[in-house]
Amino acid sequence: PGRGTLKRLDIRGDYLRHLSAYREGIRGVKAVVDCSDGMASLYIHELARGLEPEMVTMYDTPDGRFPHHPPNPLVEANLADLKERTLREKADLGICFDGDADRVMFVDEGGRFISPDLIIGLLGLAFFRHRREDHRGEVVSYDVRSSRGVVEYLAELGAEPVMCPVGHSFAKRLLRERDGIFGGELAGHYYFREHFYCDSALMAALLVLGILAREGRPLSELVAGIRRYHSSGELNFHVEDKDRILAGVRQAYRDGTLNELDGIRIDYPDWWFNVRKSNTEPLLRLVLEAASARELERRTAELKALFRSLDPSIAEE
Numbered sequence: 001p002g003r004g005t006l007k008r009l010d011i012r013g014d015y016l017r018h019l020s021a022y023r024e025g026i027r028g029v030k031a032v033v034d035c036s037d038g039m040a041s042l043y044i045h046e047l048a049r050g051l052e053p054e055m056v057t058m059y060d061t062p063d064g065r066f067p068h069h070p071p072n073p074l075v076e077a078n079l080a081d082l083k084e085r086t087l088r089e090k091a092d093l094g095i096c097f098d099g100d101a102d103r104v105m106f107v108d109e110g111g112r113f114i115s116p117d118l119i120i121g122l123l124g125l126a127f128f129r130h131r132r133e134d135h136r137g138e139v140v141s142y143d144v145r146s147s148r149g150v151v152e153y154l155a156e157l158g159a160e161p162v163m164c165p166v167g168h169s170f171a172k173r174l175l176r177e178r179d180g181i182f183g184g185e186l187a188g189h190y191y192f193r194e195h196f197y198c199d200s201a202l203m204a205a206l207l208v209l210g211i212l213a214r215e216g217r218p219l220s221e222l223v224a225g226i227r228r229y230h231s232s233g234e235l236n237f238h239v240e241d242k243d244r245i246l247a248g249v250r251q252a253y254r255d256g257t258l259n260e261l262d263g264i265r266i267d268y269p270d271w272w273f274n275v276r277k278s279n280t281e282p283l284l285r286l287v288l289e290a291a292s293a294r295e296l297e298r299r300t301a302e303l304k305a306l307f308r309s310l311d312p313s314i315a316e317e
Helices: 012-023 044-048 075-088 116-128 148-157 168-176 201-215 219-226 242-252 292-310
Strands: 033-036 056-058 092-097 105-106 139-143 159-165 182-184 189-192 230-238 256-258 264-267 270-278 284-290
Touching: 012 044, 012 201, 033 075, 033 148, 033 256, 044 056, 056 075, 075 092, 075 105, 075 256, 092 201, 105 116, 105 201, 105 264, 105 284, 116 139, 116 182, 116 189, 116 201, 139 148, 139 168, 159 168, 168 182, 168 189, 168 201, 189 201, 201 219, 230 292, 242 264, 242 270, 242 292
Parallel strands: 033 056, 033 092, 139 159, 139 182
Antiparallel strands: 092 105, 182 189, 230 284, 256 264, 264 270, 270 284
């Protein structure tokens, strides 16, 4: 066989130039950024340079031991330092990246965690309100766990919301096949046509900063228009026979509107739930949403009781 050649290509500069376009218009927004001792540390200082007021960064030296907190911002306990720093700095928001910087979470000016699916709706402002181009009717993807409020909000902005199974491979494929403008997941992944239909947490963070700058309103106020329902978040259960649980749930709620795009999603006028097998762990995952906190509490207890009746050995994480 012939001898191959090795060529080293440093694309860091190209990537930073690609992202720098999304800095335009960001002014007057103070952000605290937690890099989780991970890969966002390699880019955040260049992206923040020259922004006014200056971005406050923390845990911004890569360290694979992750000495400050586990690098998963979807676990709210891992955001404790960011919440405290956001309040202490009187910042407009806090931003936390995961270890490899493909996911991002946000807290508002009061240090309150924002469910990542709500950010899908918020990003709609960048594309359907702030752009000069008319993007009405273009597809925005959301995963099967996302709030009904997100779907309603996006439709009001002029988007065509399209539901997607959970998982980045499904999200990227759907966005590419439908030529969607962007999409997102409850896990904190956000995908963009302008990023080759792939996810970029850094791009998402810059877009959120730009939205705050242009809207001139607190993040909590903007999100309040999207957070229209009460959500359980994702509940996880260790169970031996997942198929038995799914079959029992399908039978018990057969009067609802069934969607089997990913596990079982059943919708009713005032509430819905999704139960599915985890793609990555030996777990059954449950998400519920309801029009009132009381209804959410009642339906959550009802489903947990059904799970236990179908498999007494089930254990909630």
